[in-house]
Amino acid sequence: xxxxxxxxxxxxxxxxxxxxxxxxxxxxxxxxxxxxxxxxxxxxxxxxxxxxxxxxxxxxxxxxxxxxxxxxxxxxxxxxxxxxxxxxxxxxxxxxxxxxxxxxxxxxxxxxxxxxxxxxxxxxxxxxxxxxxxxxxxxxxxxxxxxxxxxxxxxxxxxxxxxxxxxxxxxxxxxxxxxxxxxxxxxxxxxxxxxxxxxxxxxxxxxxxxxxxxxxxxxxxxxxxxxxxxxxxxxxxxxxxxxxxxxxxxxxxxxxxxxxxxxxxxxxxxxxxxxxxxxxxxxxxxxxxxxxxxxxxxxxxxxxxxxxxxxxxxxxxxxxxxxxxxxxxxxxxxxxxxxxxxxxxxxxxxxxxxxxxxxxxxxxxxxxxxxxxxxxxxxxxxxxxxxxxxxxxxxxxxxxxxxxxxxxxxxxxxxxxxxxxxxxxxxxxxxxxxxxxxxxxxxxxxxxxxxxxxxxxxxxxxxxxxxxxxxxxxxxxxxxxxxxxxxxxxxxxxxxxxxxxxxxxxxxxxxxxxxxxxxxxxxxxxxxxxxxxxxxxxxxxxxxxxxxxxxxxxxxxxxxxxxxxxxxxxxxxxxxxxxxxxxxxxxxxxxxxxxxxxxxxxx
Numbered sequence: 383x384x385x386x387x388x389x390x391x392x393x394x395x396x397x398x399x400x401x402x403x404x405x406x407x408x409x410x411x412x413x414x415x416x417x418x419x420x421x422x423x424x425x426x427x428x429x430x431x432x433x434x435x436x437x438x439x440x441x442x443x444x445x446x447x448x449x450x451x452x453x454x455x456x457x458x459x460x461x462x463x464x465x466x467x468x469x470x471x472x473x474x475x476x477x478x479x480x481x482x483x484x485x486x487x488x489x490x491x492x493x494x495x496x497x498x499x500x501x502x503x504x505x506x507x508x509x510x511x512x513x514x515x516x517x518x519x520x521x522x523x524x525x526x527x528x529x530x531x532x533x534x535x536x537x538x539x540x541x542x543x544x545x546x547x548x549x550x551x552x553x554x555x556x557x558x559x560x561x562x563x564x565x566x567x568x569x570x571x572x573x574x575x576x577x578x579x580x581x582x583x584x585x586x587x588x589x590x591x592x593x594x595x596x597x598x599x600x601x602x603x604x605x606x607x608x609x610x611x612x613x614x615x616x617x618x619x620x621x622x623x624x625x626x627x628x629x630x631x632x633x634x635x636x637x638x639x640x641x642x643x644x645x646x647x648x649x650x651x652x653x654x655x656x657x658x659x660x661x662x663x664x665x666x667x668x669x670x671x672x673x674x675x676x677x678x679x680x681x682x683x684x685x686x687x688x689x690x691x692x693x694x695x696x697x698x699x700x701x702x703x704x705x706x707x708x709x710x711x712x713x714x715x716x717x718x719x720x721x722x723x724x725x726x727x728x729x730x731x732x733x734x735x736x737x738x739x740x741x742x743x744x745x746x747x748x749x750x751x752x753x754x755x756x757x758x759x760x761x762x763x764x765x766x767x768x769x770x771x772x773x774x775x776x777x778x779x780x781x782x783x784x785x786x787x788x789x790x791x792x793x794x795x796x797x798x799x800x801x802x803x804x805x806x807x808x809x810x811x812x813x814x815x816x817x818x819x820x821x822x823x824x825x826x827x828x829x830x831x832x833x834x835x836x837x838x839x840x841x842x843x844x845x846x847x848x849x850x851x852x853x854x855x856x857x858x859x860x861x862x863x864x865x866x867x868x869x870x871x872x873x874x875x876x877x878x879x880x881x882x883x884x885x886x887x888x889x890x891x892x893x894x895x896x897x898x899x900x901x902x903x904x905x906x907x908x909x910x911x912x913x914x915x916x917x918x919x920x921x922x923x924x925x926x927x928x929x930x931x932x933x934x935x936x937x938x939x940x941x942x943x944x945x946x947x948x949x950x951x952x953x954x955x956x957x958x959x960x961x962x963x964x965x966x967x968x969x970x971x972x973x974x975x976x977x978x979x980x981x982x983x984x985x
Contacts, residue, residue, distance in 0.1 A: 416835060420434065421433065421438070423837035426444065428446070429446075429449045430444040441830070445755060451752035455745070456878075456880060456881070458906075462841075466839065466842060476502065477528045477576075478575065479551055501530045502529070502530060504559070505530050505556050506518075506526045507559075508559060508564065508567065509560050511846045512913065513912075515836070515839075516912035520839075520912065530577070531579050532582075532583055533579055533584060533694070542577075551574055552576045552577065552971065553971055553973075555581060555632070557581055557601075557630035557633035558582075561633070562846075562847075563940030564976075565940040566974075572973055581602035582602040584601055584696060585602045587612075595701060595702050596701060597702050598697060598698070599697060601635070604629065604630050605622070605630070606628070612702060613705060617705060618702060619703075620646060622643050623641045624829065624832065632698075635686055635688075635698060636690055637938035638936060642740070642828070643738045643791070646736075647703070650686065654686075654701075655672070655698075655699045657682060657698045658698070659688075659692060660694045661972075666681065668682040687938060689938055689940060692963065708790075710797045711788065713787050713818075715814055716811065717812050719741065722813070723741065729890065731892060736791075737791040741886060747785045753827065753831075778812075786813070787824035788804065789825055844912070845903070848899055849896055850933075859929055860930060864885070864899055867925040871922070876908075877914070885899050886898050889935070897935075919942070924946060927949070927950065933947050938977075941975070941976060944976070959978055
């Protein structure tokens with residue numbers, strides 16, 4: 383289906399003092415799959431792959447090793463002639479609450495409303511593989527929003543919420559559409575008219591206080607636009623999730639997000655000092671922004687992770703810092719993931735944590751190597767010499783080694799000291815520095831790698847990533863349990879070949895870590911592959927929780943993890959959250975039914 387040209391679907395840019403310079407790329411977001419329209423993986427006749435455009439470091443060259451890596455990892459043969467074809471997205475006629483529509487047209491600009499099928503479909507799903515993206519591309523979504531409202535002012539938000547309450551309409555907040563926990567999946571039992579409220583028009587910086595290092599930002603701004611605007615002022619928020627190009631400040635708050643540089647800048651709850659929320663019971667503004675205050679029981683913490691259940695987040699005051707004087711990259715090779723974990727454990731108790739440090743296991747390390755360009759004779763000789771050095775001089779088995787990628791930010795002296803101390807500590811765990819180039823490439827690969835999921839889905843390979851928080855003493859236990867369950871899932875569903883499973887540790891705490899798991903399965907010839915992927919995903923998450931892991935570290939709960947949350951959440955905690963809902967939204971205008979509210983999906 384040709385993409386409808388809708389001027390409000392693409393990301394908009396900040397204005398006035400924070401206006402960025404014109405960009406050289408077409409920033410039109412892909413309709414349903416991940417990323418930008420000008421960037422996608424393609425396969426050539428020789429089965430080499432290439433990422434189009436020049437947006438990322440791995441764009442523009444052929445990668446001959448990737449498909450062989452996939453085939454070897456999954457124990458199957460990829461046949462380019464058996465590509466899966468997308469279907470015409472199904473979009474039923476919208477349900478119309480005519481009195482509400484008439485009121486909208488009377489009180490708000492009619493141009494802000496869209497009944498267009500393409501806009502409705504885009505706003506009806508997030509980015510989970512099986513339950514959402516696979517359905518919209520290859521099957522059908524069970525429920526589609528009836529109307530999209532493009533909000534651009536706080537006054538519009540207040541008017542919209544008032545009218546929805548008056549006319550019994552359901553509102554679903556929409557930011558960057560990157561959620562992978564089912565927050566945007568619509569309750570199939572919802573009988574009211576559903577309106578998706580696209581908040582990306584609220585994308586401006588309202589004020590900057592350089593002395594206090596505070597900025598008031600509208601919640602619909604994307605991370606890409608926020609950092610570019612702050613950069614022009616010589617500032618940064620430091621919040622850089624994998625989805626930074628598309629996700630929004632409001633989305634970060636509502637899912638309780640974390641960024642890759644949290645070691646230096648903190649998680650989102652450390653960065654945001656006050657929040658404004660428009661609810662059916664009026665506008666809720668948390669206490670004035672201070673570094674810290676003891677003012678009795680505070681509401682602000684309860685808004686982190688609210689997942690669209692209470693209202694529309696319209697703005698927040700956030701902490702910013704001067705842009706770092708120096709940014710340096712580094713990488714460390716370890717004989718095994720176990721050695722790398724021991725290094726991270728010692729590092730977590732130190733005073734010189736780098737802005738970001740991520741440890742990848744051997745499977746994920748080889749995954750990254752497979753995304754390198756073809757090399758000539760000189761390159762192959764250099765690679766052979768490096769392998770010989772690692773094996774003979776360092777005594778490391780390349781089939782077991784793990785890699786940590788490091789980003790250091792701060793003053794020139796601060797970065798120099800960090801690198802020296804990191805090298806000394808790594809040596810105590812048989813690690814050695816492997817260079818800035820590998821570190822930078824490994825870090826930046828994160829932003830491009832998500833495109834692979836949609837490319838592989840066309841080749842019948844379904845994959846997903848999920849994260850958790852693990853205490854230090856549960857890391858190896860949970861990893862072993864996930865690997866064992868992955869193999870069992872493969873046997874239970876009679877899947878071809880073998881499964882792919884890998885992990886990486888992405889954030890450090892004194893008491894534990896955030897761990898990401900990436901798994902993949904080959905589904906050609908399997909009935910209902912999307913549902914198989916969904917069930918596999920749920921089983922793996924359940925194993926994590928059963929063995930001592932958290933329900934989520936930063937992706938949130940949504941609808942896909944609600945049953946796991948109910949198992950671990952004390953009843954009184956749920957009762958308090960329900961009471962807050964009853965106070966702010968007694969008529970359930972915000973009926974997304976995420977987290978503990980999933981049981982309240984009917985209306």
